[in-house]
Structures are given as structure tokens and as C-alpha cells.
Amino acid sequence: MKTVFPILRLSLLGAMLALGPMAAVQAKTPADQLIVGMSMVNLFSIDPANAPGLDASGVNANLYDTLIKRDQGNPEKHLPQLAERWEISEDGKQVTFHLRNDVKFHSGNPLTAEDVAWSLYRVMKLNFGLATTWKAYGYSVDNIQALIRATDPHTLVVELPQPADPLLLIDSLAISPSAVIVDRQEAMKHEKNGDLGAAWLVTNEAGSGPFTLTKWSANDSLVMTRFDGYWAGPAKMKRVLVRHMTESQSLRLMLERGDLDLVYGMAAPDIKAIESSPKLQVQPLQRGTMYYVAMSMKQPEFANQKVREAVRNLIDYKGIDEQVMPHYGTLNQQPMQLGLDARLPDPGYKMDVARAKALLAEAGYPQGFTTTIRTLSEPPFIDIAARMQSTLAEGGIKASIVTGTGNQVYGAMRARNFEMIVARGAERYPHPYFSLRTFVYNPDNSDSAGLPNFQGWRASFFDQQLNALIDQAGVERDASKRVSLYHQAQQRYDQQVGPIMMLSQMTDTAVSAVDVKGFTGDDAEATRYLGVYKQR
Structure with a gap:
């Protein structure tokens, strides 16, 4: 094409x-x-x-600023930013943040704990994809104002609405794109029809x-x-x-x-x-984001596990890694970042055309079928898609490549209106719980659930047993039991031939004078x- x-x-x-x-x-x-x-x-x-x-x-x-940030050299350690210090209650159900008193927004307005609480409420109220991060902890638009509140201009109390490791919540406050603090007064000056300044903030900012x-x-x-x-x-x-x-x-x-x-x-x-x-100087930047191929299980072909397994056998993992991904990414076939203790070794998927054809025949598609692959028209996305188009054809699957802007490509996936896609997505941060929740977890597979921050929901993949394993890992305090649950989750996803197939973990390269x-x-x-x- x-x-x-x-x-x-x-x-x-x-x-x-x-x-x-x-x-x-x-x-x-x-x-x-x-x-x-x-x-x-x-x-x-x-x-x-x-x-x-x-x-x-x-x-x-x-x-913008966040309350806290991760120590880049030690991602499990958090450093003060707008919050000078914080304490976790003995029962683990409450975190209290003490904010700096010398911070001003670009508007000149002082930054207060009320701005922090309102910023998180705003995320829930608008209910875009990033609200999923906070929904996962049990927050809703109805309870978040009572549970995340300012007790004075420089003190923020955050209560957990359901059992969870408070360190996971702290991590989200450090790394989620939605955890930055918005100038409440400035945003509301531009509010239209109750949108909390949303239309204005698409192309403007109200930060510190x-x-x-x-x-x-x-x-x-x-x-x-x-x-x-x-x-x-x-x-x-x-x-x-x-x-x-x-x-x-x-x-x-x-x-x-x-x-x-x-x-x-x-x-x-x-x-x-x-x-x-x-x-010039070259600086490789290891990222946590993954490149992947995804199939929508709304499509009858990809709802069939044998078809998904056939596609898995028509991906030239080795060729993509060696010929397309240098300086873009490192081979990774698990829905979890490289280097994590809870990550299992790669399962060793490889291209096997004969096996793929047999699986397609068993699934009722001996002559293959036609489909589309959405992707961005820039490397390495378009190069991965072109290689996928070629190797799928060897198994009888005729795929047309549809390119577009980021909003067009990812927007179609967020709307669950696609067949196949070559994309890059979160979880960007090194934690097994967040990786699995992002890529394979789906608490509600209905269209009305509106959970686009879960890649599993986007692909219409739902497995209650897998959800339960991830939920258990999120509250388990015993380290060895927690790792075992993460291992079981990865094995379960492999057995179910999940529709989001990891190709590579992102490596960015910055080149400068x-x-x-x-x-x-x-x-x-x-x-x-x-x-x-x-x-x-």
C-alpha cells in the first residue's frame, strides 16, 4: 500500500x-x-x-507542578515538590500532605491545598480517560470532594475509599499526567457551560x-x-x-x-x-512505554482465540527488533517493563507461518480474511505496520494500512472503533501493578463504562480471573505472595492470548549540540x- x-x-x-x-x-x-x-x-x-x-x-x-516527584535514580523513592512532607496513618487509609507556602501560579494567585483538591476533583468531574487512574482507587465524582480535601491553605488530607497500598496512591500523585496542580481561579475565569475551563485548557495553561x-x-x-x-x-x-x-x-x-x-x-x-x-552528543533515554500490536475483540475474527494466536505467530518479532527498533526500543513480549522483579522472562514468541495457517483453518478462516491496521505515518510505527502487513499476508490475512494523526489513530482505539492498530502506550512507569492494570485489566467491558485508560477495555478484552489476580496483588502486603500473583497474571494473559501483543519497550534518543x-x-x-x- x-x-x-x-x-x-x-x-x-x-x-x-x-x-x-x-x-x-x-x-x-x-x-x-x-x-x-x-x-x-x-x-x-x-x-x-x-x-x-x-x-x-x-x-x-x-x-505545571505536582505534590511530589519520583527520584529518577530510584523510582521507588519519592521526593518533595509542592509538598514539603507527608505522613501515612498507621492503618494506611489516610495520607496527609503539608504544602509549601511560597508558591504562586503564573497568574499571581497563591497555590493552596484547595487548588490541589479541586484539580483532582476536576479530573473526576470531566471523566476523560485519565480519570481511570483515580477510579481504580475507588474515587468517584460523588465521593472525591469528601475524601480529598484541604483542612487549611497548606494541608491536604487524602483518604483511601477502599483497601489499597497507600504507596501506590502516592506513586500516582507523583507520576500521573492528571496529578498536576491547576490554578482553580484562573481556570474558572474561562469556564463555559460548566466545563471547568476544559475548552480553554486544551490550548492554554494555568500552572505554577x-x-x-x-x-x-x-x-x-x-x-x-x-x-x-x-x-x-x-x-x-x-x-x-x-x-x-x-x-x-x-x-x-x-x-x-x-x-x-x-x-x-x-x-x-x-x-x-x-x-x-x-x-553533537547522543543520549539514550530508557522509557517504560510499550510498542504493541492490538486487535479489537469486537471484531468477530479477533474474538476467536485461535485467530489471535495465529496473528501472534505471524509477527516477526526478531526482524522487527533487529531491523526496525534500534534506537527506538528493546524486545519485550510481556505486558510488564523490563527489569522488574515480578516480570517473567519473555515467552519466546516467534514467527511460524505454517502454525498460523493451521490455526486460521481451525478457526474457520482457511482462506484468511481482510482487515485494517491503523497507525501513525512516522517511524517506527509505519515501519512496524508495513512489516506486519507483509507477514500477515503470508498467512492469508490481507491488511490495509490506514494512517492518521495521533488523535485520529488513538481516538479510534479509545472509541473502540478499530480492527488492528500498531501503537505505543502506557504504562510508562516502572511498577508491575500499574503495567498490568494498564494493559490487561478491564473491570467493565460495556461500551457505556467509558474506560479508555485501560488498554484492555479499548481492545474489548475481559477476563474476570485475570482481574481478580491483579486486584489481589494491589492489596497484598507480603512481597513473595505479591510477586506470585503477578506471575500468575502474566501466565493467564499468555494462556488467553490477549489481544494486545507487546513488541518492544521504548528507548528514546535525544541528540543535542x-x-x-x-x-x-x-x-x-x-x-x-x-x-x-x-x-x-
Whole structure:
């Protein structure tokens, strides 16, 4: 199938003009401004209540703050941010956070515990996909205001509505894209028809982070300007400009000639070509996000377990890993991140066309069938899809590739309106419980449940026994028993031939000019530019 790619606008004239009159004629980027090149095709909203994507997380990490954050070197340890300290009650049912008293939003409004409580209520009230994180703990729009409340301007009490490990809740407050704190007064100034500022916050912000949003033009550019009143001290860069660029060779060319300072998404051949350059530096960034192939069990073909097993035998895992994924990801066939103690070894799936054909015949499809594969029109997604199209055809499954924007591709999956998809998704964070809940858990398989943050719900996969194993693991205090439950869950998913088939764990690669210092990519795609500077 012929895929048509969008024409890339290479000129940075408009962007440079936005940065000031001298920027357009300088051979190098300005010393106090960071110019970033990356694809923003999946950036369609920065509203914290409805911005689950990696790109949005990276932007919002610079516009907003959270109560606490993970220690990047030790993901099981949490560090103060807006909360200076916190205590867990003896019975594990309540966590009390004590907030800083010197934080102001970009609007000038003081940040209070009431803003924190309202931000989490807002997520539940709007009920987009990210509300699933809090629903999992038992919160609802009816109980959250009573259970998460401010007792004074700088004290927040969080009660758990049902038995759960309080450390899991603390982890969610540190890492969930929906856990950032929104300026209640500013958002409500823009409320329309009871939307709590939702329409406005799609393209605007109301945060307290180290940068403010100056301008965002979808699929073109995004500009963030330093917030000099930031509680942790002002950022070193005056401005960060992100340019939407999807073509790897253009990223490389513009980085080499000094038009860009930092790029993401460069293809493997271009990374290899510049690895030895004394003017550039390459930083691999291990991510927790997974690349996968998913089938909708709403489709009669994929509701058949033998068909799903046939597809599993028509995936060229080895070829994809060796020829498509270098600098993009590392082979992973489990719905759990590499390196976790609870993760079982890969089951060793491999391509077996004869076995696939036999399974299809047993399922009643001896001549195969036709289907579609949705994906983004950028590497490695389109390359995985093209290889899938070829190997599926060997088994008799004729697949057409349908490309689109991030909203079109992922939107169809969130609406449970797809056949097959090559995608990349959460869980981004290193914890077996969150990984399994994200990829294989589905508490309610009805369309009306509206649980798009569960990948299992998106694919219409439901297994009560598997749900029970994950639920038990979430409250089990004995470490060995908890690991055993995680092992059983992985084995059960393998036996059921779950429709979301993992291919690879994401590895991102950032390439920057050698004079860019202080940049460290975060494992949660929430890279903060607070400490980045240029050594000139």
C-alpha cells in the first residue's frame, strides 16, 4: 500500500521571528533560548485532565507542578515538590500532605491545598480517560470532594475509599499526567457551560511550573517562556521553542548546521551517522512505554482465540527488533517493563507461518480474511505496520494500512472503533501493578463504562480471573505472595492470548549540540528544562 507522508516545512523563519529580531540572522541559536525539534503529531491537548500522551506529559512537566516527584535514580523513592512532607496513618487509609507556602501560579494567585483538591476533583468531574487512574482507587465524582480535601491553605488530607497500598496512591500523585496542580481561579475565569475551563485548557495553561505557555500552533510550533517567579528559582533558559518536525534527515541537517539545539525522534541511520561528531552528543533515554500490536475483540475474527494466536505467530518479532527498533526500543513480549522483579522472562514468541495457517483453518478462516491496521505515518510505527502487513499476508490475512494523526489513530482505539492498530502506550512507569492494570485489566467491558485508560477495555478484552489476580496483588502486603500473583497474571494473559501483543519497550534518543548542558531525560517522558543551559 502506498503511504503518503505530509510535506515538511523546513523554514524556521517564522519561528525565529517569534524569538526576536536578531534570531533570524544568527548562525547559531540564541544562547538563552533552547530550540527543540520533534514530532508533535500526537499533541492535541495539554489539558491535564485530558492529555495522556507522551508529548503532552513532556510539555506539562514544564508548565505545571505536582505534590511530589519520583527520584529518577530510584523510582521507588519519592521526593518533595509542592509538598514539603507527608505522613501515612498507621492503618494506611489516610495520607496527609503539608504544602509549601511560597508558591504562586503564573497568574499571581497563591497555590493552596484547595487548588490541589479541586484539580483532582476536576479530573473526576470531566471523566476523560485519565480519570481511570483515580477510579481504580475507588474515587468517584460523588465521593472525591469528601475524601480529598484541604483542612487549611497548606494541608491536604487524602483518604483511601477502599483497601489499597497507600504507596501506590502516592506513586500516582507523583507520576500521573492528571496529578498536576491547576490554578482553580484562573481556570474558572474561562469556564463555559460548566466545563471547568476544559475548552480553554486544551490550548492554554494555568500552572505554577518553571515556564509559561506563550504560543502553541498545532503541528507547527510551541513556545514556553521562563517564569521568573518560580518557587525553586528561575530556569536558566529564557525561552524554549519546540518545532514540529517529523522527517529524520531534516532534524539531522538542522542540528548539524546549528538551527536546532536538541532533537527527539531521529531515525537510527541518522543517529549512527552523527554518533562520532565532536559537535553533537547522543543520549539514550530508557522509557517504560510499550510498542504493541492490538486487535479489537469486537471484531468477530479477533474474538476467536485461535485467530489471535495465529496473528501472534505471524509477527516477526526478531526482524522487527533487529531491523526496525534500534534506537527506538528493546524486545519485550510481556505486558510488564523490563527489569522488574515480578516480570517473567519473555515467552519466546516467534514467527511460524505454517502454525498460523493451521490455526486460521481451525478457526474457520482457511482462506484468511481482510482487515485494517491503523497507525501513525512516522517511524517506527509505519515501519512496524508495513512489516506486519507483509507477514500477515503470508498467512492469508490481507491488511490495509490506514494512517492518521495521533488523535485520529488513538481516538479510534479509545472509541473502540478499530480492527488492528500498531501503537505505543502506557504504562510508562516502572511498577508491575500499574503495567498490568494498564494493559490487561478491564473491570467493565460495556461500551457505556467509558474506560479508555485501560488498554484492555479499548481492545474489548475481559477476563474476570485475570482481574481478580491483579486486584489481589494491589492489596497484598507480603512481597513473595505479591510477586506470585503477578506471575500468575502474566501466565493467564499468555494462556488467553490477549489481544494486545507487546513488541518492544521504548528507548528514546535525544541528540543535542555539545554545548547543551544540564539535560537529563526523565523515565516518565516528563523531561523538565529547568536546569538546561548552554555552555558558550
